Amino acid sequence: MKMENLEQQIAKQEERLKQLKAQKQAVIAREKKKQSEQQRKDDTRRKILLGSYLLKKMENETNKEKILADLNEYLTEDRDRKLFNL
Template identity: 85%
Template sequence: MSVETLEQKIAKQEERLKQLKAQKQAVIAREKKKISDQQRKDDTRRKILLGSLMLKKMEDDAEKTKILADLNEYLKEDRDRKLFNF
């Protein structure tokens, strides 16, 4: 086997290695995105469930007054306050 043939084989294998590394990076990126998407979905679900609980509790007038007072204290921005007619 000549040196030139060996160099060609090395170059071919190096190119293949580059391709495999790129594939690995793509797989890692997809997995990270999948995890991130699931975390965002879980966070949204928690917020919906907590909001549902608060709405259920607000059916009682005493609880409603307390919750709205807490919310009024919590909200800092006028645009948020407007959502709740504060």
């Protein structure tokens, strides 16, 4: 084989390696995005379930007063406080 052919083959293989590395990075990025989205969905679900639990607990007047007192201390934004008439 000529030296020229070997150089061309090396160049082709280097280009192929570059493409494969780019594909690998794309796969890694997709997996990270997928994982991040799942974490966000899980966090949202936890918040919904906790909210549902607290609303159920607030059906009892004693619990309601305690929860609202805790919220009164916790909430600082006016728009959030308005939701609970605080």
